Structures are given as C-alpha cells and as structure tokens.
Amino acid sequence: MKNSIIEVKDFRKTYGDFVAVDKISFDVKQxxxxxxxxxxGAGKTSTLESxxxxxxPNGGSLRVAGIDPAREPRKLxxxxxxxxxxSGLPESITPDEAMNFFCAYHDVKPRFDxxxxxxxxxxxxDQFYKLSTGQQQRLGLALAxxxxxxxxxxxxxxxxxxxxxxxxxxxxxxxLQSNGTTIVLATHDMAEAEEMSxxxxxxxxxxxxxxxxxxxITATGAGFxxxxxxxxxxxxxxxxxxxxxxxxxxxxxxxxxxxxxxIGPTVSAIxxxxxxxxxxxxxxRVERPSLEDRFLEITTNGAAQ
Amino acid sequence: xxxFINHFAxxxxxxxRNKTLLLMNYLFPLGFYLLMGFVLGGINPTFREDTIxxxxxxxxxxxTLLGIPDPLVNARENGIFRSYKINGIPSISILVIPALTTMxxxxxxxxxxxxxxxxxxxxxxPVNWPNFILVFAxxxxxxxGISVLIGVVSPSSRMTVMWSQxxxxxxxxxxxxxxxxxxxPEAAGKxxxxxxxxxxxxxxxxxxxxxxxxxxPWGSVITLFxxxxxxxALAVYLFSWDSRNTARRGHTALALLVLLPYVAGIFLFx
Numbered sequence: 001m002k003n004s005i006i007e008v009k010d011f012r013k014t015y016g017d018f019v020a021v022d023k024i025s026f027d028v029k030q031x032x033x034x035x036x037x038x039x040x041g042a043g044k045t046s047t048l049e050s051x052x053x054x055x056x057p058n059g060g061s062l063r064v065a066g067i068d069p070a071r072e073p074r075k076l077x078x079x080x081x082x083x084x085x086x087s088g089l090p091e092s093i094t095p096d097e098a099m100n101f102f103c104a105y106h107d108v109k110p111r112f113d114x115x116x117x118x119x120x121x122x123x124x125x126d127q128f129y130k131l132s133t134g135q136q137q138r139l140g141l142a143l144a145x146x147x148x149x150x151x152x153x154x155x156x157x158x159x160x161x162x163x164x165x166x167x168x169x170x171x172x173x174x175x176l177q178s179n180g181t182t183i184v185l186a187t188h189d190m191a192e193a194e195e196m197s198x199x200x201x202x203x204x205x206x207x208x209x210x211x212x213x214x215x216x217i218t219a220t221g222a223g224f225x226x227x228x229x230x231x232x233x234x235x236x237x238x239x240x241x242x243x244x245x246x247x248x249x250x251x252x253x254x255x256x257x258x259x260x261x262x263i264g265p266t267v268s269a270i271x272x273x274x275x276x277x278x279x280x281x282x283x284x285r286v287e288r289p290s291l292e293d294r295f296l297e298i299t300t301n302g303a304a305q
Numbered sequence: 306x307x308x309f310i311n312h313f314a315x316x317x318x319x320x321x322r323n324k325t326l327l328l329m330n331y332l333f334p335l336g337f338y339l340l341m342g343f344v345l346g347g348i349n350p351t352f353r354e355d356t357i358x359x360x361x362x363x364x365x366x367x368x369t370l371l372g373i374p375d376p377l378v379n380a381r382e383n384g385i386f387r388s389y390k391i392n393g394i395p396s397i398s399i400l401v402i403p404a405l406t407t408m409x410x411x412x413x414x415x416x417x418x419x420x421x422x423x424x425x426x427x428x429x430x431p432v433n434w435p436n437f438i439l440v441f442a443x444x445x446x447x448x449x450g451i452s453v454l455i456g457v458v459s460p461s462s463r464m465t466v467m468w469s470q471x472x473x474x475x476x477x478x479x480x481x482x483x484x485x486x487x488x489x490p491e492a493a494g495k496x497x498x499x500x501x502x503x504x505x506x507x508x509x510x511x512x513x514x515x516x517x518x519x520x521x522p523w524g525s526v527i528t529l530f531x532x533x534x535x536x537x538a539l540a541v542y543l544f545s546w547d548s549r550n551t552a553r554r555g556h557t558a559l560a561l562l563v564l565l566p567y568v569a570g571i572f573l574f575x
C-alpha cells in the first residue's frame with residue numbers, strides 16, 4: 001500500500017457567503033494519477049488552488065507531501081509543479097528566458113531538453129504572445145516539470161492541443177508517473193480522465209459525489225451496457241423482439257442497439273435468435289458505460305436534485 | 306543571486322522589447338526633450354537653464370508613472386503573479402526589479418540628455434555631478450515607488466491611468482518643469498511641494514545646477530528618498546497576488562501615507 005502524498009480532510013472554502021467547497025475529504029497516493037472532475041463551479045479550482053498554496057482554506061486541513069500549503073509556501077514550491085490553465089507568463093518572455101527564469105528561482109539547471117521534447121525547439125526565441133495556445137500550454141508544462149516536482153498539478157493540460165502533442169503529453173505523464181511523480185489532473189475531457197487516471201473524484205455542488213477508479217465509478221451507475229449487432233439478413237430489425245435484461249432498444253445505421261443490465265444472458269439470447277432465424281452475424285460490439293456517461297448521469301441527477 | 310540576475314535581465318529586455326515600454330522609457334522622453342529644446346528654447350530663453358533638470362525629471366516621470374503601473378496591473382489580472390507565487394518568486398522582486406530596470410533605462414536617457422543638451426541647445430551642464438546623481442537617484446526612487454504603489458492598489462488599467470495622471474499632469478503644470486516654482490502663487494506653491502517633480506527641480510537647482518533653491522534642497526532630497534522608500538514599503542505591504550478572492554493585508558487608502566514625507570517637508574524644510 002503506497003503512502004498518501006496528498007491528504008485533504010474536511011476541507012472547506014468559502015468566498016463571503018458562497019460555499020465553493022464544503023467539507024470534502026480525499027487522499028492521493030504517491031505515484032498516482034488522480035483525476036479531479038466536475039462541472040464548472042463545482043469547486044475543482046478552489047480545491048486545486050488551495051493545494052497549490054494560492055488560497056487559504058476556511059476549514060479542515062490540507063497536506064501536500066506533509067506540507068501545509070497555506071503555512072509553508074516556501075517549502076511547497078520545491079515539491080509541486082503547476083501547469084495553470086492560463087499559462088501565466090509575461091507576453092514578451094521567450095521560452096528560453098522563461099526556462100532560465102523559473103529554473104533560477106527553483107535553483108536548478110534549465111531543462112531546455114524539455115522544450116525540445118515538447119516540440120518547442122523552433123519557438124525557443126519567440127515571444128510568448130506569438131506562440132499558439134497549444135505551444136503556450138506545452139511551455140507551461142515544461143516549466144511545471146523542470147524542477148522535477150514530487151506532485152504535479154495539471155489544469156486542463158490538453159486543451160487546445162493537436163492529437164500528436166496530446167499523445168506526447170500523455171506519454172510524458174506516464175513517464176513522470178513511472179518515475180514516482182504524483183499527478184493531479186483537473187480536466188473536462190472524460191476520455192482523458194478515464195484513460196490516464198488511476199482514480200478520479202467527481203465534485204458536484206461543492207461536494208465529492210463519488211471517488212474511485214474509473215472502472216469502479218462506471219460500474220456503480222445505472223449499469224446499462226450497450227450491445228450493437230449487425231446481421232446479414234436483418235433478422236433483428238423487428239423491434240417487437242425482446243431479449244432478457246434489455247431495457248431499451250433502437251436501430252441505427254443497420255445496427256440493432258440494445259441497452260442491457262446483464263450482458264451475458266442478453267448476448268446469448270441475441271445469438272440464439274440469429275441462429276434460429278437462419279441469419280448470420282456480421283458485427284457485434286459491446287460497450288460498457290464510459291466515464292463520460294457516468295459523469296453525465298451523476299451531474300444531471302445532481303443538478304436536478 | 307542567479308535568480309535576481311535572470312529576473313533583472315528579463316525585465317530590462319522587456320523595457321526595450323515591449324513597444325509601450327520602449328515608448329515610455331525612450332521615445333516619448335527623448336522626443337519631448339528635442340521638441341521642447343527646439344520650440345520652447347526659442348520662445349523662452351530661460352528654459353535653456355532648466356533644460357537638463359526639467360527634461361531628466363520629465364523622463365523619470367514618464368518612464369515610471371506612465372510605464373510601471375499598467376504592466377503590474379495586467380500581470381496581476383492575467384494570472385502572472387499567481388504563476389510567480391507558485392514558483393517561489395517573492396513579491397519584493399516582482400515590485401522592485403521592474404523599478405530598478407526602469408531606473409537603468411532612465412540612466413541611459415539621462416546620459417543622452419545631459420550629453421546632448423549643451424551641444425544642441427546651449428544648455429548649462431550640472432556644476433556638481435555627485436549631487437546631480439544623488440538627486441537623480443532620489444527622484445527615480447520617489448517616482449518609482451509611487452508608480453509601483455499605484456500598480457499595486459489600482460484595481461484596473463483604467464484606474465491606473467487616473468492615479469498616474471493625478472501625479473503626472475500637476476507635475477507638468479506646477480512642478481517647476483515648464484514654469485519656475487517662484488512664479489507660482491504661495492498656496493499653489495505649497496500644493497506643488499506635494500509633488501516629487503517640485504522637490505526634484507528644487508534639489509537639482511540648489512545642489513547640482515549652481516542655482517538658487519526655492520526652499521531647502523537637502524530637505525527635498527530627504528523628502529524624495531523617504532517618500533520613495535515608504536512607497537516601496539507600502540507597495541510590498543499592500544501587494545496582492547491576484548484580484549480574485551485574495552485578501553489584501555491593509556486597506557488601499559493606506560497608500561495615501563506616501564504623502565506624509567511631502568507634508569512633513571512643507572512644515573520642516575520650507
């Protein structure tokens with residue numbers, strides 16, 4: 001069992017009368033990629049910024065690598081790396097200057113190799129405002145990891161990135177993880193969260209509504225698995241045909257689609273039906289509910305309550 | 306030390322690279338100096354004697370009051386200070402380094418003015434160079450401090466312009482740059498003494514240019530240095546990393562304390 005590197009206990013953050021985060025608790029294990037998900041205004045940013053030492057909590061306790069972010073900011077800065085959503089750099093600074101500048105304050109050698117790796121080698125002398133959004137994001141990431149932090153906070157790291165850079169970034173995240181870096185990932189991209197995160201927490205209305213591995217979270221929903229079937233003679237096209245554990249069915253693009261609560265009996269019955277009718281199977285796809293489906297289910301239900 | 310040098314070098318380059326700062330640090334003061342030298346020098350021969358101190362003070366006010374506050378406000382509003390905080394860049398560096406680099410730009414401009422004014426406009430050079438440098442430093446610190454303080458307490462660029470002009474415009478009119486202090490009515494003169502430009506012109510005249518000061522020139526030097534240091538101290542105290550939900554240590558009205566040395570100067574050194 002790995003040790004917790006981030007500990008959040010009964011954390012509360014308010015702005016005047018507005019409660020942004022209401023007594024949430026969670027921990028993040030060392031070397032874990034932890035996804036923090038939630039709709040806008042759910043309390044993600046307040047949580048992240050408090051862990052980064054940018055905000056003081058109004059209640060509860062926070063620890064990052066044993067450090068209280070609000071009380072020991074100097075110790076914290078060498079332990080964490082942060083890629084902010086807005087890159088937070090002066091518009092006239094060049095990537096080379098930024099690397100020199102930030103590394104000097106962290107008292108480490110500049111990591112120009114990171115600029116090369118993140119595809120900024122041609123842009124090293126260009127001023128920040130001349131870089132594209134994706135290039136600015138990549139520079140932000142290079143600066144965040146240049147001092148080899150124990151904990152890396154990434155806020156929408158792939159927003160505005162092309163596919164190749166996004167893949168490169170994901171590889172880099174895995175490499176950092178394999179070297180023991182803990183990553184806290186705040187994102188709206190559910191596919192990214194599901195693919196990259198070991199565990200995720202979903203915040204809604206200032207509280208954590210669920211926490212666990214993506215598999216655990218998707219398994220706890222309404223549990224509809226989507227079964228899409230295409231046959232040679234369209235023996236399934238009669239929508240009056242019913243199969244066990246199927247709650248909904250539809251037809252789309254020559255596929256008969258069933259939403260099942262128990263996949264085994266459903267698929268067996270469908271195959272038996274096809275054979276009985278002398279038809280032959282062309283394609284059969286089984287898709288479990290994605291994290292996005294589960295997220296939408298949670299946030300829709302939560303918002304309705 | 307490495308961090309300080311890196312930060313200083315970057316800010317200094319920004320002062321030339323950024324078009325607005327280039328305008329405020331070099332183009333506007335030097336352009337105005339040439340214009341005033343050619344136009345006002347012909348209309349008002351007495352301006353010739355004031356050319357060097359007046360244009361140096363003008364350059365200091367332009368580069369500091371019009372150049373420093375807005376980038377500070379923009380950096381705060383655009384999350385740059387948040388990024389600095391996360392990376393351990395101290396607030397004192399954020400506030401002092403831009404002022405120091407501006408002073409270096411000003412030194413270059415001051416050298417250009419003092420070197421060319423005697424040749425172009427037959428303007429008299431300072432008679433006491435150490436005192437000239439001392440008054441220059443005091444004026445730069447006073448105006449730099451006020452500018453940084455304006456940048457810290459202004460909630461927006463619009464307010465920054467208002468606060469900066471509140472110091473800049475009266476300084477141009479009654480600060481002794483265009484019109485000698487002795488020509489002002491007594492009440493206006495007292496009000497003028499609340500401005501760093503008035504104190505600077507008085508100190509330049511009395512200590513560096515070999516002319517008669519209108520009130521204690523050493524008092525002006527003390528006022529300039531004290532107000533400058535007080536302004537920096539207030540700016541550090543009132544500094545906030547971002548405008549969203551970050552508590553400031555004191556009320557912004559505390560910034561008005563920067564006037565104390567000037568008020569005290571009126572009673573002590575007039």
